[in-house]
Amino acid sequence: xxxxxxxxxxxxxxxxxxxxxxxxxxxxxxxxxxxxxxxxxxxxxxxxxxxxxxxxxxxxxxxxxxxxxxxxxxxxxxxxxxxxxxxxxxxxxxxxxxxxxxxxxxxxxxxxxxxxxxxxxxxxxxxxxxxxxxxxxxxxxxxxxxxxxxxxxxxxxxxxxxxxxxxxxxxxxxxxxxxxxxxxxxxxxxxxxxxxxxxxxxxxxxxxxxxxxxxxxxxxxxxxxxxxxxxxxxxxxxxxxxxxxxxxxxxxxxxxxxxxxxxxxxxxxxxxxxxxxxxxxxxxxxxxxxxxxxxxxxxxxxxxxxxxxxxxxxxxxxxxxxxxxxxxxx
Amino acid sequence: xxxxxxxxxxxxxxxxxxxxxxxxxxxxxxxxxxxxxxxxxxxxxxxxxxxxxxxxxxxxxxxxxxxxxxxxxxxxxxxxxxxxxxxxxxxxxxxxxxxxxxxxxxxxxxxxxxxxxxxxxxxxxxxxxxxxxxxxxxxxxxxxxxxxxxxxxxxxxxxxxxxxxxxxxxxxxxxxxxxxxxxxxxxxxxxxxxxxxxxxxxxxxxxxxxxxxxxxxxxxxxxxxxxxxxxxxxxxxxxxxxxxxxxxxxxxxxxxxxxxxxxxxxxxxxxxxxxxxxxxxxxxxxxxxxx
Numbered sequence: 376x377x378x379x380x381x382x383x384x385x386x387x388x389x390x391x392x393x394x395x396x397x398x399x400x401x402x403x404x405x406x407x408x409x410x411x412x413x414x415x416x417x418x419x420x421x422x423x424x425x426x427x428x429x430x431x432x433x434x435x436x437x438x439x440x441x442x443x444x445x446x447x448x449x450x451x452x453x454x455x456x457x458x459x460x461x462x463x464x465x466x467x468x469x470x471x472x473x474x475x476x477x478x479x480x481x482x483x484x485x486x487x488x489x490x491x492x493x494x495x496x497x498x499x500x501x502x503x504x505x506x507x508x509x510x511x512x513x514x515x516x517x518x519x520x521x522x523x524x525x526x527x528x529x530x531x532x533x534x535x536x537x538x539x540x541x542x543x544x545x546x547x548x549x550x551x552x553x554x555x556x557x558x559x560x561x562x563x564x565x566x567x568x569x570x571x572x573x574x575x576x577x578x579x580x581x582x583x584x585x586x587x588x589x590x591x592x593x594x595x596x597x598x599x600x601x602x603x604x605x606x607x608x609x610x611x612x613x614x615x616x617x618x619x620x621x622x623x624x625x626x627x628x629x630x631x632x633x634x635x636x637x638x639x640x641x642x643x644x645x646x647x648x649x650x651x652x653x654x655x656x657x658x659x660x661x662x663x664x665x666x667x668x669x670x671x672x673x674x675x676x677x678x679x680x681x682x683x684x685x686x687x688x689x690x691x692x693x694x695x696x697x698x699x700x701x702x703x704x705x
Numbered sequence: 706x707x708x709x710x711x712x713x714x715x716x717x718x719x720x721x722x723x724x725x726x727x728x729x730x731x732x733x734x735x736x737x738x739x740x741x742x743x744x745x746x747x748x749x750x751x752x753x754x755x756x757x758x759x760x761x762x763x764x765x766x767x768x769x770x771x772x773x774x775x776x777x778x779x780x781x782x783x784x785x786x787x788x789x790x791x792x793x794x795x796x797x798x799x800x801x802x803x804x805x806x807x808x809x810x811x812x813x814x815x816x817x818x819x820x821x822x823x824x825x826x827x828x829x830x831x832x833x834x835x836x837x838x839x840x841x842x843x844x845x846x847x848x849x850x851x852x853x854x855x856x857x858x859x860x861x862x863x864x865x866x867x868x869x870x871x872x873x874x875x876x877x878x879x880x881x882x883x884x885x886x887x888x889x890x891x892x893x894x895x896x897x898x899x900x901x902x903x904x905x906x907x908x909x910x911x912x913x914x915x916x917x918x919x920x921x922x923x924x925x926x927x928x929x930x931x932x933x934x935x936x937x938x939x940x941x942x943x944x945x946x947x948x949x950x951x952x953x954x955x956x957x958x959x960x961x962x963x964x965x966x967x968x969x970x971x972x973x974x975x976x977x978x979x980x981x982x983x984x985x986x987x988x989x990x991x992x993x994x995x996x
Contacts, residue, residue, distance in 0.1 A: 442803050444744065489980055492987040493939070495799035496742025500935045501983075504976055507932060511973040623928055627811045634804050663815045670811035677804045678793050 384702045385562075393696040401551050408540035416543040417611055422652050423546035424608040428625070429632045429644035430553050431600035436630075437639035438561065438569045439593040440576075442495075444626045445502025448486070448509050449479040449598045451621035453605030455513055458520075458615060461529030468529040469541050472606040479602025480595045487594050491587075503623065510621035524616025527609065542611050549607060553600065554697075558641060560596075561699045569593060570699075573639070627666065631673040637683030641697035646685050709843055714965050715958055720850035722937075722957020723857040724919065726950040727912040728930055729937035730857075730864055731905030733949040736938070737868075738877045738901040739795060741802050745810035747931030749906055752813050753779055753913025754922040758826045768828045768918050776910035783906030787899040795898070810927065817924035825921035834918055853915050860908055861950040867904075868946065877901060929972075936979040942989020951991055 408416060428446070436442045453475035460475075461468040486505055493501040514522040530538050560566050568589050571579035580586050609615045628651065636647020658665050680687055688694060728750060735741050743749075756778065757771040786809070794801035830849065837845040868874040876897045879887040884894050916922055916930070933956060941952025956975050963974025982990060 436800060440798070440800075442800050444803070444807065489983055492983055495740065496736070496744075496803055497935070497939065499799070499803050500742060500744065500932065501939075503928075504932050504936065504979065508973065508976045508980070511969075511976070515969050515973070627807065630804060630807060638800065663819050666815045667812050667819075670808040670815070674790070674805050674808040674812075677801050677808070678790070681801065 381703055385698060387695050387698050389694045389696050390698050397551065397554070401547070404547050405544065408536075408543055413535075413539050416539050418656075420542055420546040420607065420611040422648065423550045424604045424611075425628070425632065425652060426644065426648040427549050427553050427600055427604040427607075428629045429636070429648045430557055431597045431604070432629045433633045433638060433640075433644045434557060434560075434600075435593055435597040437633065437643070438566075438573055439590055439597075440573050441590060441594060442499045443502040443597075444499045444623070444630070445490075445504070445506040446597065446601045446629065447621055447623060447625040448502065448506035449483065449601035450605035450608070450625055451506070451509055451513065451617070452479045452482050453602030453607075454609040454615045454620040455519060456602065457529075457606040457609060458525060458527060461527060462525075466529075468527065468610060469545060471529075472545055472603055472610060475606030476599040476603040479605075480599040483595050483598035486598075487591055491590070491594075503626075506621050506623070510617045513621065514617040520616070522617060524614060524619065527613045527615070530610070530613065542607070545607055545610075549603065554641075554645070558697050558699070561641065565589070565592070566699065627670065627673075631669050633683075634673050635676055635683055637685030637687075637689075638681075640682070640685050640689070641699065642685040642689075643683050647683070650684070709841075710965075713844055714961050716844075716846055718958030718961030719954050720846065720854055720957070721961060722954035723850070723854040723950075724912070724915060724953075725933045725937045725956050726953025727853065727857045727860060727908065727915065728934035729941075729949045729953050730860055730946060731908050732931075732934045733938045733941075733943070733946060734864060734868075734877075734901055734905045737944065738881050739898050740881075741791065741795065741898075741902075742799070742806070743791075743902075743905070744803060744806040744931065745813060745927075746806075746905075746909070746934055747929065748810045748813040748817075748927030749779070749782075749909050750913045750916055750930045751922050751924065751927045752817065753910045754828070754917035755817055755821055755826070755913075755924075757828050757914040757917050758821075758922075761828055768830050768914055771828075772911055772914050775914060776907055779910035779913075780903045780907035784899045784903035786906075787902035788895060791902065792895050792898055810931075814924055814927060821924060823923060823925070825923040826917065827921040828914065828917040830918050849915075849918060853919070856911060856915070857950065857953070860911075861946045864904075864946040873897075873900065933975070936975065939989060940979055940982045942986075942992035944993030945991060948989060948991035948993070952989065955990070 404419070407419070428450070432443070432446060435446070456475040456478035457468065457471045460466040460471045466474065490498055490501045490505060513519055519525060561569070568579065568584045571582065571584060572586055572589055576586055605620065609620065632647035632651045633644050634647070635650065636645065637643030655665065676683055682690065728746070732743065732746050735743055753775050756775045757768060760766055760771040760774060761768065790805060791802065794805045834847070834849050836848040838848060838851070839845045868877055876887070876892050879890075879892055880894050880897050888894050937953035937956050938949050939952070940955050941948035941950070955978065959978040960971045960975040964971030966974075
């Protein structure tokens with residue numbers, strides 16, 4: 376081996392192409408409010424929320440090893456932070472989307488102290504129980520509309536075009552921003568620690584990684600992402616209720632998107648979200664048989680193709696669009 | 706609060722909690738033997754309930770008679786699902802088993818919705834559900850809830866005996882402690898795991914019928930039952946079936962007190978007691994201390 380010819384490669388051909396496509400898509404989509412129909416903009420916003428949720432669930436469950444069925448707790452907190460700050464606090468409702476992420480992360484601090492006492496599968500159900508607690512608390516708060524929910528009145532002063540366009544631009548920022556940030560995060564020291572913990576907790580602990588702190592941070596980041604997604608979702612539909620915001624119906628959609636797309640990869644949530652979105656638009660939202668098929672598919676994928684769709688493609692063709700690891704080239 | 710009212714709340718709580726205990730025993734057994742958390746547990750309760758409703762409507766048999774069919778069916782279903790599907794998901798990583806059981810949960814819920822619609826159903830027990838015994842004047846307990854309590858007590862005792870005193874229980878404990886060593890001395894881990902799940906789901910055959918008799922069931926009721934079962938296990942502390950039984954009672958009493966204060970708070974008070982126990986005593990109130 377001639378060591379002078381060895382080079383460390385981070386980029387791949389696929390990643391350069393991916394980056395060019397992403398920039399192109401970013402420019403095209405940012406101009407959409409000037410030429411696309413408002414229903415298209417709304418659908419993109421919905422997609423952005425689902426994608427961000429899938430991305431954040433994957434970060435937590437796929438990289439952090441913290442499998443949660445209760446991230447809807449932070450969807451709801453984001454949604455109600457938007458209502459509380461926007462309707463009652465007089466804060467600009469669009470700025471509230473960012474604040475909703477902060478609120479969700481703040482709530483996640485005490486919640487993590489409770490759910491981190493549970494291991495593995497019990498952690499998953501513990502997070503779910505916490506989401507139920509928030510749902511019931513909000514349903515008992517008449518100031519936030521109680522069980523029947525309330526409307527977002529804070530956006531009344533804006534024209535329809537301004538409201539829809541700004542919401543859409545936030546959605547664009549969410550999609551491209553989250554891809555960029557999560558990719559940077561996974562390539563950082565923190566991402567390295569996260570992957571190490573996923574592969575072996577005792578081994579990473581012995582290498583000096585603070586396992587508890589790393590898990591705590593990834594839980595907070597995921598909560599913040601879900602908070603932003605929740606606020607954005609309800610900013611676009613303008614009405615929120617405890618069941619719609621904190622309900623467990625979110626979880627199968629998010630989890631199955633990630634599993635079918637490919638858990639533990641950057642590409643998986645993107646592919647899963649696009650696939651889910653396309654198929655649900657074709658077959659109708661949340662139809663009974665659609666959910667039966669989705670559940671069955673998730674079971675088959677988990678057992679037969681644990682890497683999901685992207686894992687299969689990546690292994691078969693050696694493609695990496697968002698390379699996280701470095702490769703030595705001889 | 707007057708003494709009679711307080712006694713009534715506690716008794717109602719104990720009776721409600723005994724049903725939760727019956728839900729929770731299987732969850733506790735499966736986790737104890739193979740660290741597997743079955744997120745479809747609640748939906749299997751509801752599935753058993755609907756099987757009872759179906760048999761009752763089609764063949765006109767009484768609820769206790771339906772148990773003769775539903776319990777063996779549930780036992781067989783548990784064995785087959787563990788043997789063919791769940792055994793392939795067991796690893797240190799909780800993700801595969803959680804996703805698969807969650808998938809099963811969503812499939813059961815939506816198939817029940819498709820077959821039985823979203824309406825609530827219940828099982829008539831020929832007037833038994835309305836009958837009650839007066840303990841002292843002004844304080845009565847329902848006959849059916851007392852039967853549930855007796856069954857929950859017997860099942861807890863049965864599980865404890867099975868786990869601690871029998872050959873099968875020894876195999877359960879051996880595979881739980883060290884699966885590889887257990888297979889070295891001739892234990893078929895896959896068979897043992899399948900028997901554990903069969904027992905856990907078999908009990909749900911009884912629990913589901915009781916649930917359909919005591920109250921109404923609808924296809925989307927499963928998740929709530931799973932959470933009650935889970936909270937009972939955590940409150941009671943892992944490793945002991947009597948702990949799980951008492952955990953169920955504490956959850957039931959908490960909910961009964963909550964309902965008494967405000968009908969909107971019953972479930973919430975139960976959840977808050979669960980959180981309080983988790984914060985103050987993460988090992989649960991009655992963890993296993995000696996073999």
